[in-house]
Amino acid sequence: MNLRHLTTSIMAIGLFFMIACKSKPKDSEIMNTVSTAVQSIPGVTADVKDGVVTLSGTVSTDDEKMAAENAAKSVKDVKSVTNNIMVAPPAPPPTAPVAVTADDSLRMAVADVVKDFPGVKVDVNDGVLTVTGEEKASRWKTLKMALDALHPKKVDAKGLKVK
Amino acid sequence: MALQDKYKELIDTAQTSGVSNLQVAEQDGVLHINGTAPSGDVKDKLWDIYGKIDPNFLTGDVVMDIQVATAVSGAKLKVVTESSNLNIRKGPGTDQPIVGKAAHGEIVTLISKMNEQWWLIRTDGGAEGYAYAQYLQPV
Incomplete structure (x- = not known):
């Protein structure tokens, strides 16, 4: 009886180890699943050792970094996740060009401005305001402020005589 | 960069x-400076400095538009015409009929801004309409 029990026990233990060995997840399998899980976040790479996932790479936001970590954690058999992802904000967009008012609306607005300056003429051409005539310095300053507020490309007053 | 220097x-x-x-950008040889000053004094100071560097603003290498932050709805504005009355019009445009006048130096109330040029104002006398913003200064 004892011998039979022992044999059964040994077989049972052997079977247990066989199952245990077989069911132990391989790092390569985890790797595949993790890689698929994080592939939606560009710039992230994953490495797996003994069920521990190490994430590396560079993303542009903290949200992406956390999303990659959560995606890796959600994979079956992952013991833990070491998140070495760097967050680097994207390069700032190139400076937007200065908005210049179109000639048609510029002409209308200029007409409103200069009607109170009888000695001054302002021509509009391709966003450039060319000022001619003559005006007192203080009045010209008022006019210049008003013209600049219309966002022209340039206010050329070389032809203006300031009294 | 020379202009910024x-x-x-x-x-x-x-x-x-x-x-x-504040936006400072150089484009086609012209320095564009845009921003909103916390007060009319700051705007005046900036224009004084500009006039000191480029006497009478004749060089034409700067276009500067400084708005004043205190010019908000309900703000009091002073009429800063040279000497004449300020026309108050039915709509935003010099082709619009005149519905009232504000005297030189009079204080009026800003109701809203149609745009940077035309502001809807009300006088203490009750006249309401659009006036040209260059003649209105926040007080």
């Missing part, structure tokens, strides 16, 4: 005077 004092002052939304 030439107008360094102007740009520095704008930065240190609390001008918000």
Whole structure:
């Protein structure tokens, strides 16, 4: 009886180890699943050792970094996740060009401005305001402020005589 | 960059005077300076510095638009025409009929801004309509 029990026990233990060995997840399998899980976040790479996932790479936001970590954690058999992802904000967009008012609306607005300056003429051409005539310095300053507020490309007053 | 050096004092002052939304950009040989000054005094100061660097603003290498932050609905505005009355019009445009006048130096109330040029105002006498913003200064 004892011998039979022992044999059964040994077989049972052997079977247990066989199952245990077989069911132990391989790092390569985890790797595949993790890689698929994080592939939606560009710039992230994953490495797996003994069920521990190490994430590396560079993303542009903290949200992406956390999303990659959560995606890796959600994979079956992952013991833990070491998140070495760097967050680097994207390069700032190139400076937007200065908005210049179109000639048609510029002409209308200029007409409103200069009607109170009888000695001054302002021509509009391709966003450039060319000022001619003559005006007192203080009045010209008022006019210049008003013209600049219309966002022209340039206010050329070389032809203006300031009294 | 040469222009930013030439107008360094102007740009520095704008930065240190609390001008918000400050935009300084050089384009086609012209320095564009836009922003909103915390008060009319700061705007005046910036224009004085600009006039000091470029006497009478004749060079034409700067286009500067400084708005004043205190010019908000309900603000009091002073009529700063040279000497004449300020026309108050039915709509935003000099082709619009005149519905009232505000005297030189009179204080009026800003109701809203149609745009940077035309502001809807009300006088203490009750006249309401659009006036040209260049003749209105926040007080």
